[in-house]
Amino acid sequence: MNSVTETAGGEVFDEMPQEKKARTDAGGEDPRGSSWAGLQPDALGVVLSFLTCLADRARVRSVCRQWRAAARGRGVVPPLPLLVLPRFRFAGLTPGGVLAPARRAWMPPELDADNACCVGSSDAWLMGAGQAGGECFLVHAFSHEVRRLPPLGTSDCSLRKAVLSASPESGPNCIVAAFIIRWSKPELALWRSGMKSWRVCHHALFAGHIDIAFYQGKLYMLWRFTPCLFTFEITEDERGVAISRMKDCMIEKLLPSAVGSNHELSCNMVEWSGRLLLIIRYYGGYGYQARHRVKVKVFAMDLSTRTELRLTEIHSFGSDCIFVGSGGGKSFPAGQHDGVEGDLIYFGPDHYNPHDAFVYSMRDGRTGPIVRPSPCGTRASERNLGFPVWLFPSE
Template identity: 50%
Template sequence: MGSGRNRSDAMFDGMPQTRPGFESEAGVSLWAGLQPDILGVVLRFLPCLADRARVRCVCRHWRAGGHGHVLPPPLPILVLPEFKFSSLSIKGDLMPVRRVPVPREVAADDLRCVGSFDRWIVGVTPSMDRSHSAVYHRDADGKTFLVNVFSRKVIRLPQLSSYRDKFSAHSREALRILVGTPYISPLRQVVLSNAPDSGSKYIVVASSNQIVGQAQQLALWQPGMISWHICSGAVISGPLDLAFYQGKLYVLVRQKAHLFACELEDGDPEFLVSRVELCLTELPNHPSQEGGAICSNMVVWRGELLLIVRHYIDDFQNSQVLKVEVFALDVSTNPYGLTEIHSFNGDCIFVGSGGCKSFPAGLYAGFEGDLIYFVPDDCKPHDIFVYNMRDGSMRPFAAKLFDCYFGVPEENLDFPVWLLPSE
């Protein structure tokens, strides 16, 4: 299917917001009887979710017949500011941007996306000053919620942030403080242990910007809790990356590659961080990298926890990447062992501010594998490139789409988040 017609009124599941005018045309009746099995074959040849939605929104018969098929996962989607979406194409480029309507109860011009899991995204809105109802505060987050971009189901989370200079009774009650201060700065990353509709218990973990003079903070929540569990520690300081792996929460200090393993003790409905272990403090020595800076991320790939490290020339502010290294972590040793790898067995990794995702690229003929896609994030807003694991080469990625990220103060940027939904 071509991408020329931008049906912004069609949801990802093929449900149009308004009834298509062409559905009543006489020509549609000639195709209305198309067998569901044939529609399933057609959908399997469409790797982009937007194209699958266009097929389903042709008419109500195709919409009904297009569901219920076991399809390979669609190509990754990039969630951009203002709730705009762009699907990756089979050639590895981004398709035209389209906006997907959000539920009215969470719609806002300043809506930010700070994480994703399967079909769900994590959204936040700015905090509003109660004394001046029309004034928003960009230095704090207001409402936080989970939104299913297919069904548009909304799960509201307890309010997390407060104002640094106003510790009202409402703030203290909303933040059930266990350790640290009753203030959480704007969220930068939120991860989930499972999808909310998976039938299993799920945990939501959020990290915030670091406030000068204060320790980094983590906030944890699961259904049944009326407030967040707040943790802070002086040793966990700086931009963080979060990941769930083998029942533990891993916290990575990105600019130092210091890795912490957190054991979560389940309760009903509360839970606690029962133990925090520092399991990695340094990378293998490379003489050529002395004096440089690094930025690191984690990703779970085929049952392994990987560490992705970008090395920069001279200092961290320099936007030039010297090289990229990928290590498989051996969690059976103390400290964890590192083995450098040079292949994803045809898969691709997608790195962004909402965490890293792996994708089985080999499912689609013609889609190149063993690549890492980097897009802007709060740690490195100028990194927009694709890295080839096989030969170590780097090439630009969607440069025109990200022109808006250059020359804008970091605090005013809404960084994109990768969404990898299943069908």
């Protein structure tokens, strides 16, 4: 199989044509390929074991329902993470730890992907939103299944970031928390399957630069540049899900003063090994053009007590890697891939500094580039379409 096929419209991630093939039943099988459905699962497993390219494995799973079922649990090494760029272009992470040139992904034409922004991900699902209060949707990056969400409702409302409590396939267990800007004010919107509209939450503490994450049934909001953590309980009433019982903590007071003083910093949250991590980038000086990287610190946040937050510094992830980006972060089992090392943190470009993409080693504090050449699509014409979001497809 060829890893990509180039069309007149540019490079695509898989070889699906821009007009999708007709589907004949709910399983999506094409009668012209139905004879292949009888291939023994063990034989298909042997084929899969030789396919190291994510695009090739995605094509195998998309042939028919039987192949999709047979591909599950075949002991195939999980694919490496992808970076989803504006206009739904994918840049694959190579075993050498750098990003390959971006390739356009096929998306269902009814989504108008060229004018939608990707604002979050969960496994192989992407969260997208149209511009100026347009449609919101979830789309599976490889099966191309689409699930519609209510529109934001007004032309002066934009969705900046979204996180999911679980995979959309889990039904009512999946709650979407979206950070939106409406009438020039930051707000938080919640949605769950069955709700006909978003539940918009107003609070004076919602800031323009935040990171949000679900963890152990609660929603956490972190100020990016002045470390302060807010915890919200998830409740439910006749209108759907909502937040309540807020608790806040000024994390900055808990950080070592020798590292945090006189430095600009940027914070993110990532769940790793059952713990919620606080990842802080410390920069020397002020201003993106003049500053240089100083250090990255990682702390496990002990959230077990109601009275105070405790921080424990983490010095190693073992064989795991951590990926941090505009649409959230996730840990990844690097030890399952030849050429990919553990104890690395991959920082993707984000809304606030699109050029600040690098990899950081927890072992020796060294940094290196992950973009060669830059695939970030941060031209002025694309900045309103969001910034790259990490995608973590699973077999």
